Amino acid sequence: MGGAQLLLQFSPVRNSGLFSNHWIEHRLPLEPEWEELREQAAAALVELTELWQEKRNRVELYGNEPTLEVEFIQPVLRALGWRYDYQTFLRGDKPDYAIFDNDADYDAALRAGKHEQAYWDYPTLLADAKAWHVNLDRPLRVKNRREYPPEQIERYLRASNLRFGILTNGGNWRLYPGELQREQSRFETFLEGD
Numbered sequence: 001m002g003g004a005q006l007l008l009q010f011s012p013v014r015n016s017g018l019f020s021n022h023w024i025e026h027r028l029p030l031e032p033e034w035e036e037l038r039e040q041a042a043a044a045l046v047e048l049t050e051l052w053q054e055k056r057n058r059v060e061l062y063g064n065e066p067t068l069e070v071e072f073i074q075p076v077l078r079a080l081g082w083r084y085d086y087q088t089f090l091r092g093d094k095p096d097y098a099i100f101d102n103d104a105d106y107d108a109a110l111r112a113g114k115h116e117q118a119y120w121d122y123p124t125l126l127a128d129a130k131a132w133h134v135n136l137d138r139p140l141r142v143k144n145r146r147e148y149p150p151e152q153i154e155r156y157l158r159a160s161n162l163r164f165g166i167l168t169n170g171g172n173w174r175l176y177p178g179e180l181q182r183e184q185s186r187f188e189t190f191l192e193g194d
Contacts, residue, residue: 014192017184018177040081047079059170065131068170069096073129076173088126089115091159097127099166120160127166128153134169137187150176150187 015024028034055072062068069086077084083100100106101124109122130136130149139146153165157178167174167190174190 014194016192017189018175018191044079044081048076051075051079059132062132065129068132069129072170073168077127082124084127085109085114085123088119090120090126090156091117093156093159095126095156095160095165096129097166098123099125099127120162123160123162125162125164125166126153126156126160127168128156130167130169132170136167136169136172136174148187150174150190154186 013024015021051072059068059072062071074084074086077097077099083103083106085098085100085106086096088095088098098109098119100109100122105122105124109119112118112121128149130140134140134149136149139148141147142152149167153167153176157165157176161178163178165176165178167176172192172194174192176190177184180186180189
């Protein structure tokens with residue numbers, strides 16, 4: 001199989017300036033993890049496809065963010081093999097998820113304390129979810145002011161010092177960087193899967 005891509009039943013990934021297209025198309029398949037994780041990725045894809053087949057006619061009907069999270073977003077995170085902590089705390093904010101690579105980091109974060117800044121030394125990334133109908137590019141009313149969803153992720157990333165954050169409405173999943181390079185635009189630099 002070599003560097004051949006898995007055939008996805010989902011829309012293609014959209015790179016909005018987060019990584020170089022050359023790296024994604026030509027260099028990424030040469031990384032050792034590409035082959036090492038191929039079987040895990042294939043199993044996750046099967047699980048995600050089955051989950052989508054089961055939930056596809058319901059996601060729009062859930063109506064609110066918490067139901068979408070329990071019924072769809074959390075199962076997606078588990079299918080991807082991530083350990084997560086739900087409803088976290090970060091300098092007065094509440095990102096929906098702290099995501100960990102392993103149980104040891106999760107346990108260390110819990111020992112540090114959910115309300116402590118040291119908690120954020122252990123997650124790999126953070127994530128925030130919106131309701132299915134929320135457009136990730138339109139402002140929302142947050143605490144009596146307008147705020148774009150990417151603005152919220154940017155604030156969480158600055159406060160946590162994590163390298164990446166995920167923003168999703170269940171349909172669109174975006175990976176945002178914690179730091180932008182000089183040529184990258186705020187809110188417009190992400191990798192998106194549908």
